[in-house]
Amino acid sequence: MKYDLIVFGGGTAGISAAYIASKHGINTLLVEKSDVLGGSITQGLVVPSMKLDTENINTEFFNDLKVFADKYSARYTYCDGNEAWFNPELLKIVFDDMLESSKCNVLFSSEPIYASYNNSDETFNIKLNHKILSLYVESKYIIDATSNGKIFQLLNLDFQNKSEQSQSSSLRFILTNIDIDVFSKWLTEYDKDRNVTTVSIGSSQIYLSTAYTWDKRRKWALEPIFSTAVANGDLEYEDTAYFQVFSIPSMPDSLAFNCPRIILEDNEDLTDPFVYSRALKQGRQRIFRLYNFCKKYLKGFENSYISHISDQLGVRESYRIKGKYTYTKEDIISGKKFDNPALACDYPIDIHSNNDNNDKLEFIKHTYYLPVESLISQKYDNLYAIGRILSADFESQAALRTQMSCFSMGEAAVKDILKKYTFSQDKKQ
Ligand SMILES: Cc1cc2nc3c(=O)[nH]c(=O)nc-3n(C[C@H](O)[C@H](O)[C@H](O)COP(=O)(O)OP(=O)(O)OC[C@H]3O[C@@H](n4cnc5c(N)ncnc54)[C@H](O)[C@@H]3O)c2cc1C
Numbered sequence: 001m002k003y004d005l006i007v008f009g010g011g012t013a014g015i016s017a018a019y020i021a022s023k024h025g026i027n028t029l030l031v032e033k034s035d036v037l038g039g040s041i042t043q044g045l046v047v048p049s050m051k052l053d054t055e056n057i058n059t060e061f062f063n064d065l066k067v068f069a070d071k072y073s074a075r076y077t078y079c080d081g082n083e084a085w086f087n088p089e090l091l092k093i094v095f096d097d098m099l100e101s102s103k104c105n106v107l108f109s110s111e112p113i114y115a116s117y118n119n120s121d122e123t124f125n126i127k128l129n130h131k132i133l134s135l136y137v138e139s140k141y142i143i144d145a146t147s148n149g150k151i152f153q154l155l156n157l158d159f160q161n162k163s164e165q166s167q168s169s170s171l172r173f174i175l176t177n178i179d180i181d182v183f184s185k186w187l188t189e190y191d192k193d194r195n196v197t198t199v200s201i202g203s204s205q206i207y208l209s210t211a212y213t214w215d216k217r218r219k220w221a222l223e224p225i226f227s228t229a230v231a232n233g234d235l236e237y238e239d240t241a242y243f244q245v246f247s248i249p250s251m252p253d254s255l256a257f258n259c260p261r262i263i264l265e266d267n268e269d270l271t272d273p274f275v276y277s278r279a280l281k282q283g284r285q286r287i288f289r290l291y292n293f294c295k296k297y298l299k300g301f302e303n304s305y306i307s308h309i310s311d312q313l314g315v316r317e318s319y320r321i322k323g324k325y326t327y328t329k330e331d332i333i334s335g336k337k338f339d340n341p342a343l344a345c346d347y348p349i350d351i352h353s354n355n356d357n358n359d360k361l362e363f364i365k366h367t368y369y370l371p372v373e374s375l376i377s378q379k380y381d382n383l384y385a386i387g388r389i390l391s392a393d394f395e396s397q398a399a400l401r402t403q404m405s406c407f408s409m410g411e412a413a414v415k416d417i418l419k420k421y422t423f424s425q426d427k428k429q
Contacts, residue, residue: 001029001135001136001137001138002137002138002139003027003028003029003105003137003138003139004026004027004028004139004140004141005021005026005027005028005029005139005140005141005142005143005414005417006028006029006030006031006124006126006137006139006141006142006143007021007028007029007030007031007142007143007145008031008111008112008142008143008144008145008146008150008151009031009032009033009039009144009145009146009147009150009387010030010031010032010037010038010039010095010099010106010145011032011037011038011039011040011041011043011145011147011387011406012038012039012040012041012387012403012406012407012410013145013386013387013388013406013407013409013410014030014032014039014143014145014146014386014387014410015030015037015038015039015095015098015099015410016061016062016406016407016408016409016410016411017143017145017384017386017409017410017411017413017414018030018099018102018104018106018410019061019064019098019099019102019104019410020060020061020410020411020414020415021104021414021417022099022102022103022104023064023102024414024418026414026417026418027105028104028105029104029105029106029107029137029139030099030104030105030106030107031107031110031111031112031128031137032106032107032108032109032110033109033110033111033146034108034109034311035108035109036092036108037092037095037096037099037106038088038091038092038095039147039312040147040312040314040403041086041088041091041403042088042089042091042092042095043310043311043312044172044310044311044312044314045088045172045173045174045256045308045310046088046172046258046314046403047085047086047087047088047246047248047256048078048082048084048085048086048246049082049084049085049086049402049403049404049407050082050347050402050403050404051078051080051081051082051084051404052344052345052346052347052404053346054344054345054346054367055344055367056343056344056345056404056408057341057342057343057344057408057412058342058343058407058408058411058412058415059407059408059411060411061407061408061410061411062084062404062407062408064098065094065098065407066083066084068094068097068098068101069086069090069091069094071094071097072090072093072094072097073087073090073249073250074086074087074090074091074093074094074249074250075087075249076202076203076207076249078198078207079198079200079202079207080198084403084404085207085246085249086249087248087249087250087251088248088256088308089251089308090249090250107128107130107135109130109131110128110129110130110135111128111129111150112126112127112128112150112151112154113127113128113129113134113154114126114127114154115127115151115154115155116155117155117380122140122382123138123139123140124138124139124140124142124151124382124383125137125138126138126139126142126151126154140382140421141382141383141384141417141421142382142383142384143384143385143386143410143413143414144321144383144384144385144386144389145385145386145387145410146389147315147318147387147388147389148318148319148389149319149320149321149385149389151383151385152319152321152377152383152385152389153319155380155383157321157322157377157378157379158321158322158378159319159320159321159322160319160320160321160322160326160391160392160393162269163393163394165351165394165395166269166317166354167315167316167317167351167352167398168241168261168262168263168264168316168352168353168354169261169262169270169279169313169314169315169316170242170258170259170260170261170262170283170314170316170352171260171262171279171280171283171284171286171287171309171310171313171314172256172257172258172259172310172314173256173257173287173291173306173308173309173310174248174251174254174255174256174257174306174307174308175254175255175257175291175294175301175304175305175306175307176251176253176254176304176305176306176307177253177254177303177304177305177307178253178254178255178300178301178304179253179300179301179302179303180205180206180208180247180252180253180255180300181206181300182299182300183208183298183299183300183301184199184206184208184300185299186298186299186300187199187208187210190221190222191210191221191222192221193221195219195220195221196210196211196212196220196221197209197210197211197221198210204252205247205249205252206247206252207247208245208246208247208255209244209245209246209247210222210244210245211242211243211244211245212226212240212243212244213240213241213242213243213244213359214237214240214241214242214356215356215357215359216356216357217357222243225297225298226240226243228297229293229296229297234289234292234293234296234297235289235290235293236286236289238261238263238286239260239286239289239290239293241259241260241261241263241356242258242259242260242261242352243257243259243260243290244257244258244259245257245258246258254307257287257290259286259290260283260286260287260290261352262279262282262283262286262313263282263354264279264354266354270313270315270318271318271319276313279313280313283313284309287306287309288306291304291306316352316388316398316401317388317394317397317398317401319389320388320389320390320391320392320393320394320397321377321385321389321390321391322377322378322391323373323374323375323376323377323378323385323390323391324373324374324376324377324378324391325371325373325374325391326374326391326392326393327370327371327374327390327391327392327393327396327400328392328393328395328396329349329393329395329396331368331396332349332364332368332395332396332399333364335366335367335368335369336368336369337369338369338370338371338372338373339371340371340372340373340416341369341370341371341372341412342369342370342371342372342374342375342408342409342412342413342416343369343370343400343404343405343408343409343412344367344368344369345367345368345369345370345399345400345404345405346364346365346366346367346368347364347399347400347402347404347405348361348362348363348364348399349361349362349364349395349396349398349399350398350399350402351395351398360398364399368399370390370392370400370405370409372412372413372416373391374390374391374392375390375391375409375412375413375416376413376416378391382417384413384416384417386406386409386410386412386413387401387406387409387410388401388406390409
Protein backbone atom coordinates (compact mmCIF):
# COMPACT_ATOMS: atom_id res chain seq x y z
CA MET A 1 0.00 0.00 0.00
CA LYS A 2 1.31 3.42 -1.01
CA TYR A 3 0.76 6.68 0.81
CA ASP A 4 2.15 10.18 0.33
CA LEU A 5 2.83 10.45 4.05
CA ILE A 6 2.93 7.98 6.94
CA VAL A 7 2.83 9.31 10.50
CA PHE A 8 3.99 6.85 13.15
CA GLY A 9 2.52 7.46 16.61
CA GLY A 10 -0.93 9.00 17.10
CA GLY A 11 -0.05 10.89 20.28
CA THR A 12 0.20 14.58 21.05
CA ALA A 13 2.42 15.57 18.11
CA GLY A 14 1.45 12.80 15.68
CA ILE A 15 -2.24 13.50 15.82
CA SER A 16 -1.65 17.11 14.89
CA ALA A 17 0.54 16.09 11.93
CA ALA A 18 -1.90 13.43 10.67
CA TYR A 19 -4.93 15.73 11.00
CA ILE A 20 -3.32 18.75 9.31
CA ALA A 21 -1.86 16.61 6.51
CA SER A 22 -5.19 14.94 5.72
CA LYS A 23 -7.10 18.19 6.05
CA HIS A 24 -4.75 19.72 3.45
CA GLY A 25 -5.28 16.84 1.02
CA ILE A 26 -2.21 14.69 1.62
CA ASN A 27 -2.94 10.97 1.35
CA THR A 28 -1.91 10.07 4.89
CA LEU A 29 -1.70 6.91 6.97
CA LEU A 30 -1.46 7.19 10.76
CA VAL A 31 -0.01 4.11 12.48
CA GLU A 32 -0.67 3.86 16.23
CA LYS A 33 0.66 1.09 18.46
CA SER A 34 -2.18 1.20 20.97
CA ASP A 35 -5.97 1.13 20.51
CA VAL A 36 -6.48 4.81 21.19
CA LEU A 37 -5.30 8.19 19.89
CA GLY A 38 -3.81 10.91 22.06
CA GLY A 39 -0.73 9.26 23.59
CA SER A 40 0.36 11.12 26.72
CA ILE A 41 -2.81 13.22 26.79
CA THR A 42 -5.25 10.31 26.84
CA GLN A 43 -3.33 7.14 27.77
CA GLY A 44 -0.97 9.11 30.02
CA LEU A 45 -3.72 11.27 31.62
CA VAL A 46 -1.53 14.36 31.09
CA VAL A 47 -3.95 17.26 31.51
CA PRO A 48 -4.02 20.25 31.22
CA SER A 49 -1.83 21.48 28.38
CA MET A 50 0.48 24.09 29.85
CA LYS A 51 -0.37 27.65 28.89
CA LEU A 52 1.93 29.81 26.82
CA ASP A 53 1.92 33.54 27.43
CA THR A 54 3.34 34.36 24.04
CA GLU A 55 1.63 34.31 20.66
CA ASN A 56 2.42 30.94 19.12
CA ILE A 57 2.59 30.05 15.42
CA ASN A 58 1.22 26.95 13.67
CA THR A 59 -1.91 26.89 15.78
CA GLU A 60 -4.38 25.61 13.17
CA PHE A 61 -4.56 22.20 14.84
CA PHE A 62 -5.12 23.67 18.30
CA ASN A 63 -7.83 26.03 17.01
CA ASP A 64 -9.66 23.12 15.34
CA LEU A 65 -9.16 20.93 18.43
CA LYS A 66 -10.96 23.52 20.57
CA VAL A 67 -13.97 23.41 18.24
CA PHE A 68 -14.11 19.60 18.18
CA ALA A 69 -13.55 19.34 21.96
CA ASP A 70 -16.39 21.76 22.65
CA LYS A 71 -18.75 19.49 20.70
CA TYR A 72 -18.13 16.81 23.35
CA SER A 73 -17.77 19.13 26.40
CA ALA A 74 -14.20 17.89 26.60
CA ARG A 75 -12.63 21.28 27.42
CA TYR A 76 -13.05 24.43 29.42
CA THR A 77 -11.13 27.66 29.72
CA TYR A 78 -9.50 27.76 33.15
CA CYS A 79 -9.68 30.83 35.36
CA ASP A 80 -6.16 31.87 34.28
CA GLY A 81 -7.30 31.99 30.64
CA ASN A 82 -5.82 28.60 29.68
CA GLU A 83 -8.04 27.36 26.83
CA ALA A 84 -6.41 23.93 26.78
CA TRP A 85 -7.86 22.32 29.91
CA PHE A 86 -8.97 18.95 28.51
CA ASN A 87 -10.81 15.82 29.63
CA PRO A 88 -8.50 12.87 28.80
CA GLU A 89 -11.28 10.29 28.35
CA LEU A 90 -13.47 12.42 26.09
CA LEU A 91 -10.45 13.42 23.99
CA LYS A 92 -10.21 9.79 22.84
CA ILE A 93 -13.54 10.32 21.07
CA VAL A 94 -12.65 13.84 19.96
CA PHE A 95 -9.44 12.66 18.25
CA ASP A 96 -11.28 9.83 16.45
CA ASP A 97 -13.78 12.39 15.19
CA MET A 98 -11.11 14.84 14.02
CA LEU A 99 -9.23 12.21 12.05
CA GLU A 100 -12.43 10.80 10.60
CA SER A 101 -13.51 14.26 9.46
CA SER A 102 -10.12 14.94 7.86
CA LYS A 103 -10.37 11.54 6.08
CA CYS A 104 -7.10 10.29 7.53
CA ASN A 105 -6.43 6.54 7.24
CA VAL A 106 -5.82 5.25 10.77
CA LEU A 107 -4.37 1.88 11.79
CA PHE A 108 -4.60 1.01 15.48
CA SER A 109 -2.70 -1.79 17.21
CA SER A 110 0.02 -1.55 14.59
CA GLU A 111 3.70 -0.81 14.76
CA PRO A 112 6.69 -0.76 12.43
CA ILE A 113 9.09 -3.67 12.72
CA TYR A 114 11.30 -3.09 9.68
CA ALA A 115 12.20 0.03 7.68
CA SER A 116 14.42 0.64 4.67
CA TYR A 117 15.12 3.50 2.27
CA ASN A 118 15.12 3.12 -1.47
CA ASN A 119 17.67 5.56 -2.87
CA SER A 120 16.46 5.34 -6.47
CA ASP A 121 12.91 6.60 -5.88
CA GLU A 122 13.59 8.14 -2.44
CA THR A 123 10.82 6.24 -0.68
CA PHE A 124 10.63 4.42 2.61
CA ASN A 125 9.46 0.80 2.75
CA ILE A 126 8.05 -0.29 6.08
CA LYS A 127 6.86 -3.62 7.42
CA LEU A 128 4.12 -3.27 10.03
CA ASN A 129 2.81 -5.76 12.51
CA HIS A 130 -0.88 -5.68 13.39
CA LYS A 131 -1.24 -8.30 16.12
CA ILE A 132 -0.19 -11.49 14.26
CA LEU A 133 -0.65 -10.08 10.73
CA SER A 134 2.02 -8.23 8.74
CA LEU A 135 1.45 -5.41 6.27
CA TYR A 136 3.86 -3.66 3.88
CA VAL A 137 3.51 0.07 3.33
CA GLU A 138 5.47 2.58 1.31
CA SER A 139 5.71 6.33 1.41
CA LYS A 140 7.76 9.23 0.15
CA TYR A 141 7.49 11.08 3.46
CA ILE A 142 7.62 9.81 7.01
CA ILE A 143 6.96 11.56 10.30
CA ASP A 144 8.17 9.75 13.43
CA ALA A 145 6.00 10.80 16.37
CA THR A 146 6.46 7.63 18.41
CA SER A 147 8.13 9.46 21.36
CA ASN A 148 10.98 6.95 21.18
CA GLY A 149 12.23 7.44 17.60
CA LYS A 150 11.21 3.97 16.47
CA ILE A 151 11.68 4.70 12.75
CA PHE A 152 15.07 6.32 13.37
CA GLN A 153 16.03 3.21 15.31
CA LEU A 154 14.89 0.87 12.50
CA LEU A 155 16.85 2.92 9.96
CA ASN A 156 19.95 2.83 12.22
CA LEU A 157 20.10 6.60 12.46
CA ASP A 158 21.99 8.48 15.15
CA PHE A 159 20.51 9.83 18.38
CA GLN A 160 21.86 12.61 20.58
CA ASN A 161 24.25 11.49 23.31
CA LYS A 162 22.60 10.86 26.65
CA SER A 163 22.79 13.82 28.98
CA GLU A 164 24.35 13.56 32.43
CA GLN A 165 21.16 15.12 33.73
CA SER A 166 17.90 13.21 33.66
CA GLN A 167 14.20 13.92 33.93
CA SER A 168 12.27 11.80 36.37
CA SER A 169 9.12 10.08 35.17
CA SER A 170 5.67 9.96 36.82
CA LEU A 171 2.63 7.70 36.72
CA ARG A 172 -0.52 9.78 36.72
CA PHE A 173 -3.92 8.85 38.13
CA ILE A 174 -7.43 10.17 38.81
CA LEU A 175 -9.48 10.01 41.99
CA THR A 176 -13.27 10.19 41.74
CA ASN A 177 -16.21 10.74 44.09
CA ILE A 178 -14.44 13.62 45.83
CA ASP A 179 -16.62 16.24 47.49
CA ILE A 180 -14.96 19.09 45.59
CA ASP A 181 -17.11 21.68 47.32
CA VAL A 182 -15.81 20.59 50.72
CA PHE A 183 -12.22 20.19 49.49
CA SER A 184 -12.13 23.59 47.78
CA LYS A 185 -13.47 25.39 50.88
CA TRP A 186 -10.99 23.61 53.12
CA LEU A 187 -8.11 24.29 50.68
CA THR A 188 -8.79 28.01 50.32
CA GLU A 189 -8.82 28.28 54.09
CA TYR A 190 -5.66 26.18 54.48
CA ASP A 191 -3.57 27.80 51.71
CA LYS A 192 -4.35 31.35 52.81
CA ASP A 193 -1.78 33.17 50.70
CA ARG A 194 -2.74 31.04 47.64
CA ASN A 195 0.86 30.46 46.87
CA VAL A 196 0.21 27.52 44.58
CA THR A 197 -3.54 27.06 44.87
CA THR A 198 -6.27 28.31 42.56
CA VAL A 199 -9.94 27.73 43.24
CA SER A 200 -12.70 29.39 41.28
CA ILE A 201 -16.31 28.69 40.37
CA GLY A 202 -16.62 27.96 36.66
CA SER A 203 -19.78 27.90 34.56
CA SER A 204 -20.67 24.32 35.49
CA GLN A 205 -18.08 23.16 38.03
CA ILE A 206 -15.32 24.24 40.38
CA TYR A 207 -11.91 24.90 38.81
CA LEU A 208 -9.12 23.90 41.14
CA SER A 209 -5.41 23.21 41.25
CA THR A 210 -2.86 22.89 44.02
CA ALA A 211 0.61 21.47 44.58
CA TYR A 212 3.26 20.41 47.05
CA THR A 213 6.81 19.25 46.32
CA TRP A 214 9.79 18.23 48.42
CA ASP A 215 11.77 21.21 47.07
CA LYS A 216 12.66 23.04 50.29
CA ARG A 217 13.59 26.25 48.45
CA ARG A 218 9.90 27.07 48.09
CA LYS A 219 7.20 27.55 50.69
CA TRP A 220 4.32 25.07 50.45
CA ALA A 221 1.08 25.52 52.40
CA LEU A 222 0.46 21.75 52.49
CA GLU A 223 3.92 21.03 54.00
CA PRO A 224 2.76 20.27 57.60
CA ILE A 225 0.27 17.69 56.32
CA PHE A 226 2.83 15.85 54.22
CA SER A 227 5.40 15.92 57.06
CA THR A 228 2.84 14.46 59.48
CA ALA A 229 1.90 11.70 57.03
CA VAL A 230 5.59 10.77 56.60
CA ALA A 231 6.14 10.85 60.39
CA ASN A 232 3.09 8.59 60.86
CA GLY A 233 4.37 6.13 58.26
CA ASP A 234 1.39 6.76 55.96
CA LEU A 235 3.68 8.05 53.21
CA GLU A 236 7.29 7.33 52.27
CA TYR A 237 9.39 10.50 51.99
CA GLU A 238 9.81 9.86 48.23
CA ASP A 239 6.00 9.82 47.83
CA THR A 240 6.11 13.52 48.71
CA ALA A 241 8.52 14.37 45.88
CA TYR A 242 5.83 15.95 43.73
CA PHE A 243 2.11 16.28 44.34
CA GLN A 244 -0.07 18.26 41.96
CA VAL A 245 -3.81 18.10 41.34
CA PHE A 246 -6.02 19.57 38.64
CA SER A 247 -9.77 19.64 38.13
CA ILE A 248 -11.04 18.00 34.93
CA PRO A 249 -13.73 19.31 32.55
CA SER A 250 -16.98 17.30 32.70
CA MET A 251 -15.72 15.28 35.69
CA PRO A 252 -16.90 17.56 38.52
CA ASP A 253 -16.23 15.02 41.29
CA SER A 254 -12.76 13.99 40.09
CA LEU A 255 -9.22 15.34 40.24
CA ALA A 256 -6.25 14.47 38.01
CA PHE A 257 -2.94 13.89 39.81
CA ASN A 258 0.38 14.80 38.18
CA CYS A 259 2.21 12.29 40.38
CA PRO A 260 3.66 10.15 41.88
CA ARG A 261 7.20 10.76 40.76
CA ILE A 262 9.22 7.60 40.13
CA ILE A 263 12.48 7.59 42.08
CA LEU A 264 15.37 5.71 40.46
CA GLU A 265 18.83 4.86 41.75
CA ASP A 266 21.67 6.95 40.26
CA ASN A 267 22.78 4.08 37.99
CA GLU A 268 19.27 3.25 36.77
CA ASP A 269 18.01 4.35 33.39
CA LEU A 270 14.49 4.07 32.00
CA THR A 271 15.77 2.91 28.62
CA ASP A 272 16.60 -0.38 30.41
CA PRO A 273 13.43 -2.52 29.93
CA PHE A 274 13.71 -4.02 33.42
CA VAL A 275 14.13 -0.63 35.10
CA TYR A 276 11.14 0.63 33.10
CA SER A 277 9.02 -2.31 34.21
CA ARG A 278 9.97 -1.92 37.87
CA ALA A 279 9.19 1.80 37.62
CA LEU A 280 5.57 1.04 36.70
CA LYS A 281 5.15 -1.21 39.74
CA GLN A 282 6.77 1.41 41.97
CA GLY A 283 4.36 4.02 40.61
CA ARG A 284 1.28 1.93 41.32
CA GLN A 285 2.39 1.30 44.93
CA ARG A 286 2.94 5.02 45.43
CA ILE A 287 -0.51 5.75 43.94
CA PHE A 288 -2.12 3.46 46.49
CA ARG A 289 -0.33 5.23 49.37
CA LEU A 290 -1.20 8.69 48.02
CA TYR A 291 -4.83 7.64 47.62
CA ASN A 292 -5.03 6.54 51.27
CA PHE A 293 -3.21 9.71 52.31
CA CYS A 294 -5.83 11.86 50.53
CA LYS A 295 -8.68 9.96 52.20
CA LYS A 296 -7.14 10.33 55.66
CA TYR A 297 -5.64 13.84 55.58
CA LEU A 298 -7.56 15.95 53.03
CA LYS A 299 -11.15 17.07 53.56
CA GLY A 300 -13.63 15.93 50.92
CA PHE A 301 -11.77 12.75 49.92
CA GLU A 302 -13.41 10.43 52.50
CA ASN A 303 -15.49 8.52 49.91
CA SER A 304 -13.16 8.89 46.96
CA TYR A 305 -11.80 5.98 44.92
CA ILE A 306 -9.15 5.38 42.27
CA SER A 307 -10.96 5.54 38.93
CA HIS A 308 -7.97 5.71 36.54
CA ILE A 309 -4.31 4.73 36.66
CA SER A 310 -2.40 5.82 33.57
CA ASP A 311 -1.84 3.02 31.02
CA GLN A 312 1.64 4.30 30.27
CA LEU A 313 4.57 5.52 32.34
CA GLY A 314 4.89 9.30 31.98
CA VAL A 315 8.38 9.59 30.50
CA ARG A 316 9.48 13.21 30.13
CA GLU A 317 12.68 12.60 28.18
CA SER A 318 14.51 9.59 26.75
CA TYR A 319 15.72 9.49 23.14
CA ARG A 320 16.34 12.68 21.16
CA ILE A 321 17.08 12.35 17.43
CA LYS A 322 19.89 14.01 15.47
CA GLY A 323 18.35 16.51 13.09
CA LYS A 324 19.65 19.06 10.63
CA TYR A 325 19.84 21.48 13.55
CA THR A 326 20.27 20.68 17.24
CA TYR A 327 18.41 23.28 19.27
CA THR A 328 20.16 24.39 22.46
CA LYS A 329 19.57 26.19 25.72
CA GLU A 330 21.69 29.05 24.32
CA ASP A 331 19.13 29.44 21.51
CA ILE A 332 16.42 29.81 24.16
CA ILE A 333 18.39 32.35 26.18
CA SER A 334 19.33 34.43 23.14
CA GLY A 335 15.85 34.21 21.59
CA LYS A 336 17.59 33.51 18.27
CA LYS A 337 15.39 33.90 15.19
CA PHE A 338 15.29 31.37 12.36
CA ASP A 339 14.11 31.56 8.71
CA ASN A 340 11.65 28.66 9.16
CA PRO A 341 10.29 28.76 12.71
CA ALA A 342 8.13 25.79 13.68
CA LEU A 343 6.78 27.36 16.86
CA ALA A 344 7.09 30.26 19.26
CA CYS A 345 7.29 29.54 22.97
CA ASP A 346 8.02 31.07 26.37
CA TYR A 347 7.59 27.99 28.56
CA PRO A 348 10.25 27.64 31.28
CA ILE A 349 13.03 25.07 31.32
CA ASP A 350 11.25 22.55 33.53
CA ILE A 351 13.38 19.75 35.00
CA HIS A 352 11.94 17.17 37.41
CA SER A 353 14.71 15.64 39.43
CA ASN A 354 15.30 12.31 41.16
CA ASN A 355 16.34 13.98 44.42
CA ASP A 356 15.20 16.91 46.56
CA ASN A 357 16.63 20.38 45.83
CA ASN A 358 17.55 19.54 42.23
CA ASP A 359 14.32 20.48 40.48
CA LYS A 360 14.59 23.39 38.09
CA LEU A 361 11.97 25.78 36.75
CA GLU A 362 13.90 28.47 34.91
CA PHE A 363 11.53 31.14 33.66
CA ILE A 364 12.20 32.76 30.29
CA LYS A 365 10.97 36.31 29.96
CA HIS A 366 11.02 36.50 26.17
CA THR A 367 9.74 34.49 23.21
CA TYR A 368 12.03 31.89 21.68
CA TYR A 369 11.66 30.08 18.36
CA LEU A 370 12.34 26.50 17.27
CA PRO A 371 13.52 26.04 13.65
CA VAL A 372 11.82 23.37 11.57
CA GLU A 373 15.31 21.97 10.85
CA SER A 374 15.24 20.54 14.41
CA LEU A 375 12.41 18.31 13.19
CA ILE A 376 14.14 16.96 10.07
CA SER A 377 16.54 14.02 10.05
CA GLN A 378 20.20 14.86 9.54
CA LYS A 379 20.39 12.17 6.84
CA TYR A 380 17.06 12.17 4.98
CA ASP A 381 15.26 15.37 3.87
CA ASN A 382 11.94 13.50 3.75
CA LEU A 383 12.07 12.06 7.29
CA TYR A 384 10.77 14.15 10.20
CA ALA A 385 10.69 13.64 13.98
CA ILE A 386 8.26 15.55 16.18
CA GLY A 387 7.23 15.68 19.83
CA ARG A 388 9.55 15.08 22.72
CA ILE A 389 12.13 13.30 20.50
CA LEU A 390 13.00 16.50 18.60
CA SER A 391 16.63 17.33 17.86
CA ALA A 392 17.53 19.36 20.94
CA ASP A 393 19.88 19.35 23.88
CA PHE A 394 18.64 18.17 27.26
CA GLU A 395 17.70 21.57 28.68
CA SER A 396 15.96 22.98 25.62
CA GLN A 397 13.95 19.75 25.30
CA ALA A 398 12.84 20.38 28.89
CA ALA A 399 11.24 23.62 27.69
CA LEU A 400 9.82 22.38 24.39
CA ARG A 401 8.26 19.06 25.43
CA THR A 402 4.88 20.49 26.50
CA GLN A 403 1.74 19.76 24.53
CA MET A 404 1.26 23.16 22.86
CA SER A 405 4.74 22.91 21.36
CA CYS A 406 4.12 19.29 20.30
CA PHE A 407 0.90 20.34 18.51
CA SER A 408 2.82 23.05 16.64
CA MET A 409 5.68 20.70 15.75
CA GLY A 410 3.25 18.29 14.03
CA GLU A 411 1.72 21.09 12.04
CA ALA A 412 5.08 22.69 11.19
CA ALA A 413 6.46 19.42 9.82
CA VAL A 414 3.45 18.98 7.52
CA LYS A 415 3.51 22.60 6.36
CA ASP A 416 7.21 22.22 5.57
CA ILE A 417 6.40 19.15 3.47
CA LEU A 418 3.56 21.02 1.76
CA LYS A 419 5.86 23.96 0.95
CA LYS A 420 8.55 21.84 -0.61
CA TYR A 421 6.75 19.12 -2.49
CA THR A 422 3.78 18.50 -4.76
CA PHE A 423 1.63 15.43 -4.28
CA SER A 424 -0.44 13.35 -6.68
CA GLN A 425 -4.06 14.37 -6.37
CA ASP A 426 -5.14 10.76 -6.49
CA LYS A 427 -6.27 10.35 -2.88
CA LYS A 428 -7.29 7.95 -0.17
CA GLN A 429 -7.11 4.21 -0.45
C1 LIG B 1 4.34 12.96 33.81
C2 LIG B 1 4.25 14.02 32.76
C3 LIG B 1 3.55 15.18 33.04
C4 LIG B 1 3.46 16.17 32.07
N1 LIG B 1 2.71 17.27 32.34
C5 LIG B 1 2.43 18.12 31.34
C6 LIG B 1 1.45 19.11 31.51
O1 LIG B 1 0.84 19.24 32.59
N2 LIG B 1 1.15 19.91 30.44
C7 LIG B 1 1.80 19.79 29.25
O2 LIG B 1 1.49 20.56 28.33
N3 LIG B 1 2.74 18.86 29.06
C8 LIG B 1 3.04 18.01 30.07
N4 LIG B 1 3.93 17.00 29.86
C9 LIG B 1 4.66 16.91 28.56
C10 LIG B 1 3.84 16.38 27.40
O3 LIG B 1 2.63 15.77 27.82
C11 LIG B 1 4.63 15.35 26.56
O4 LIG B 1 5.98 15.73 26.41
C12 LIG B 1 4.03 15.25 25.16
O5 LIG B 1 2.66 14.94 25.28
C13 LIG B 1 4.76 14.21 24.36
O6 LIG B 1 4.14 14.11 23.10
P1 LIG B 1 4.65 13.06 22.01
O7 LIG B 1 3.78 13.24 20.83
O8 LIG B 1 6.12 13.20 21.85
O9 LIG B 1 4.42 11.64 22.69
P2 LIG B 1 3.04 10.93 23.07
O10 LIG B 1 1.93 11.89 23.29
O11 LIG B 1 3.37 10.01 24.20
O12 LIG B 1 2.69 10.09 21.78
C14 LIG B 1 3.44 9.00 21.33
C15 LIG B 1 2.50 8.07 20.59
O13 LIG B 1 3.25 7.13 19.83
C16 LIG B 1 2.70 5.83 20.03
N5 LIG B 1 3.79 4.89 19.79
C17 LIG B 1 4.86 4.62 20.57
N6 LIG B 1 5.66 3.72 19.99
C18 LIG B 1 5.07 3.41 18.80
C19 LIG B 1 5.41 2.52 17.74
N7 LIG B 1 6.51 1.78 17.79
N8 LIG B 1 4.58 2.45 16.68
C20 LIG B 1 3.44 3.20 16.63
N9 LIG B 1 3.07 4.05 17.61
C21 LIG B 1 3.89 4.15 18.67
C22 LIG B 1 2.20 5.85 21.47
O14 LIG B 1 1.25 4.83 21.70
C23 LIG B 1 1.60 7.25 21.54
O15 LIG B 1 0.28 7.29 21.08
C24 LIG B 1 4.09 16.00 30.81
C25 LIG B 1 4.78 14.83 30.54
C26 LIG B 1 4.86 13.85 31.49
C27 LIG B 1 5.58 12.58 31.15
